[in-house]
Amino acid sequence: xxxxxxxxxxxxxxxxxxxxxxxxxKKRLKDIAIGLDKAGVDAIxxxxxxxxxxxxxxxxxxxxxxxxxxxxxxxxxxHAVLTxxxxxxxxxxxxxxxxxxxxxxxxxxATHCTEADVSKQHIxxxxxxxxxxxxxxxxxHMNEPQKxxxxxxxxxxxGADCVYITDSAGALMMxxxxxxxKAFQDTLSDDTEIGIHCHHNLSLGVANTIVxxxxxxxxxxxxxxxxxxxxxxxxxxxxxxxxxxMGQATQADVNQLMDLADxxxxxxxxxxxxxxxxxxxxxxxxxxxxxLLHSERAAQKYGLNTADILQELGxxxxxxxxxxxxxxxxxDMVNKK
Amino acid sequence: MKKKAAIIGSGNIGTDLMIKIIRNSPxxxxxxxxGIDPNSDGLARAQRMGIEICSTGIDGLIQxxxxxxxDVIFDATSAKAxxxxxxxxxxxxxxxxxxxxxxxxxxxxxxxVNLDAELNQKLGLNTDLHxxxxxxxxxxxxxxxxxxVAAVSxxxxxxxxxxxxSIASKSAGPGTRANIDEFTQxxxxxxxxxxxxxxxxxxxxxNPAEPPLVMRDTVFTLSEPSDREKIRAxxxxxxxxxxxxxxxxxxxxxxxxxDIPEENPVFIEGIGYKYGLKTTVLLQVIGAGHYLxxxxxxxxxxxxxxxxIGEKMIES
Numbered sequence: 001x002x003x004x005x006x007x008x009x010x011x012x013x014x015x016x017x018x019x020x021x022x023x024x025x026k027k028r029l030k031d032i033a034i035g036l037d038k039a040g041v042d043a044i045x046x047x048x049x050x051x052x053x054x055x056x057x058x059x060x061x062x063x064x065x066x067x068x069x070x071x072x073x074x075x076x077x078x079h080a081v082l083t084x085x086x087x088x089x090x091x092x093x094x095x096x097x098x099x100x101x102x103x104x105x106x107x108x109x110a111t112h113c114t115e116a117d118v119s120k121q122h123i124x125x126x127x128x129x130x131x132x133x134x135x136x137x138x139x140x141h142m143n144e145p146q147k148x149x150x151x152x153x154x155x156x157x158x159g160a161d162c163v164y165i166t167d168s169a170g171a172l173m174m175x176x177x178x179x180x181x182k183a184f185q186d187t188l189s190d191d192t193e194i195g196i197h198c199h200h201n202l203s204l205g206v207a208n209t210i211v212x213x214x215x216x217x218x219x220x221x222x223x224x225x226x227x228x229x230x231x232x233x234x235x236x237x238x239x240x241x242x243x244x245x246m247g248q249a250t251q252a253d254v255n256q257l258m259d260l261a262d263x264x265x266x267x268x269x270x271x272x273x274x275x276x277x278x279x280x281x282x283x284x285x286x287x288x289x290x291x292l293l294h295s296e297r298a299a300q301k302y303g304l305n306t307a308d309i310l311q312e313l314g315x316x317x318x319x320x321x322x323x324x325x326x327x328x329x330x331x332d333m334v335n336k337k
Numbered sequence: 338m339k340k341k342a343a344i345i346g347s348g349n350i351g352t353d354l355m356i357k358i359i360r361n362s363p364x365x366x367x368x369x370x371x372g373i374d375p376n377s378d379g380l381a382r383a384q385r386m387g388i389e390i391c392s393t394g395i396d397g398l399i400q401x402x403x404x405x406x407x408d409v410i411f412d413a414t415s416a417k418a419x420x421x422x423x424x425x426x427x428x429x430x431x432x433x434x435x436x437x438x439x440x441x442x443x444x445x446x447x448x449x450v451n452l453d454a455e456l457n458q459k460l461g462l463n464t465d466l467h468x469x470x471x472x473x474x475x476x477x478x479x480x481x482x483x484x485x486v487a488a489v490s491x492x493x494x495x496x497x498x499x500x501x502x503s504i505a506s507k508s509a510g511p512g513t514r515a516n517i518d519e520f521t522q523x524x525x526x527x528x529x530x531x532x533x534x535x536x537x538x539x540x541x542x543x544n545p546a547e548p549p550l551v552m553r554d555t556v557f558t559l560s561e562p563s564d565r566e567k568i569r570a571x572x573x574x575x576x577x578x579x580x581x582x583x584x585x586x587x588x589x590x591x592x593x594x595x596d597i598p599e600e601n602p603v604f605i606e607g608i609g610y611k612y613g614l615k616t617t618v619l620l621q622v623i624g625a626g627h628y629l630x631x632x633x634x635x636x637x638x639x640x641x642x643x644x645x646i647g648e649k650m651i652e653s
Contacts, residue, residue, distance in 0.1 A: 057557035317546035324555035
């Protein structure tokens with residue numbers, strides 16, 4: 001196993017947005033970013049949960065714009081790199097330029113796991129701005145390992161410094177992660193890093209992150225107390241504790257992270273971020289984790305069962321970004337009754 | 338006698354439009370299909386159908402004897418190529434151009450909105466089919482959704498219009514994929530300029546499911562509080578209007594209304610805190626199955642709208 005230092009990217013202030021309907025207060029967000037920087041994470045991602053300009057009826061309007069959240073953060077960070085996320089089809093290169101002007105030095109460009117070619121324009125634009133760029137292949141469980149690796153190779157060819165296996169549905173199991181890591185290792189150039197982004201819907205967030213690292217992943221995503229869509233992400237404080245026990249070096253301080261997770265983040269959660277009937281259904285049915293709160297709202301409004309809606313979305317093979325189809329599914333279910 | 342059309346671009350859109358002209362158009366006949374790749378499927382198909390072809394782009398077309406007989410040119414290339422093409426075409430001011438790229442050199446054209454005299458006046462569109470040389474067809478998602486935004490606008494002031502277009506991966510050609518920002522930006526602008534919203538937003542999602550999923554479009558508007566039944570009737574009338582040129586266009590669900598109360602407004606970038614009536618319209622567009630199968634409603638709505646306008650532009 002490599003003892004080379006790994007790069008820890010926190011997603012509390014981006015994926016974590018999903019857990020509180022994108023409602024972080026600007027001041028609170030800044031305090032959390034400063035706390036994460038002091039605790040030694042390598043990168044801090046800030047954006048609406050669905051990336052730059054994700055604020056919408058479809059995904060939920062944020063408490064602030066991305067620009068308000070990002071403003072003034074870069075100057076406060078001593079160690080961590082300020083990063084953001086962009087989904088082509090939602091955000092644009094103009095948005096990327098605005099974020100860059102606010103001190104964002106690194107970006108992940110996210111596409112569905114079979115649609116890497118829509119990221120070409122954005123990856124090239126980010127490289128032109130001199131940014132560090134990750135390609136983010138979402139819903140990675142929906143593409144077989146070698147085909148996923150070919151999509152990763154496209155992102156590499158556009159200039160991505162790192163490509164991620166992004167388990168948006170928290171549906172991958174450890175063998176599935178290992179097979180995808182092996183395909184990436186065989187297909188990508190040695191200069192391209194590999195990253196892993198997990199969701200905890202099957203309680204495998206930490207385990208999957210660790211096996212990815214053991215098979216060559218050098219960039220690991222995590223969030224405080226797992227604050228993220230669905231059952232959340234790989235919990236950051238747990239990941240660092242495990243890495244410490246494994247003798248794997250990081251810059252992060254587990255005690256500070258535990259305090260932030262329990263004292264600052266958990267009290268913000270309106271709905272506990274945990275594995276339960278609804279979030280387990282996401283992982284079990286292979287459904288985009290961000291659909292959770294939208295489906296719970298639709299279930300309440302139309303008198304349905306959240307788990308039933310989620311499983312129907314899975315059957316219909318809905319992909320990330322199709323939140324509008326949740327109400328469509330709910331209405332179909334009401335009409336059938 | 339039918340007038341002659343040329344189509345530049347032999348990809349999915351150009352080929353589908355060619356088939357529509359051949360099969361359906363009472364006013365137009367195919368003069369020439371123009372591409373840049375002599376081996377493209379579109380050009381091969383045109384040749385099999387006995388249609389004259391040109392594989393050297395607009396420059397080649399202008400040199401051909403048939404050029405003098407062409408009355409209307411449909412451009413189904415890319416925004417960048419359209420700038421080049423229109424530069425050449427405008428030296429011949431009797432020729433009309435229908436632009437199916439997001440270049441938007443000419444004014445936006447959504448037939449169900451621009452050709453409705455009342456909406457044309459209310460939304461200040463100044464549609465002039467006889468004197469405008471170049472109309473832009475916005476995007477497939479715009480053709481499907483902007484009529485709905487305008488249908489709300491004719492009843493109530495629309496602060497914000499948002500659309501989500503979901504299309505099958507197989508129906509998005511390389512041009513669309515390489516220029517996804519042009520889709521979101523052009524559609525958002527047209528939601529404002531043609532749909533009448535103060536602020537527009539557009540989202541596009543590609544879904545690779547097999548068998549491919551039929552094109553779906555969702556429209557959300559936030560308007561001043563207003564009579565829901567009037568809005569409902571206006572939208573139903575608009576759907577019927579679009580169906581006249583796109584038979585596979587329909588409401589997939591009953592129209593949904595929600596109150597956004599003053600004490601709990603939404604925060605929308607660019608216009609701030611807003612409350613009022615939220616209207617949600619879930620649409621489906623089943624293609625006619627001319628070039629690509631029925632799932633490709635995105636192709637069908639674009640080419641059907643373009644053909645409808647091409648025919649109108651040459652009516653003397």
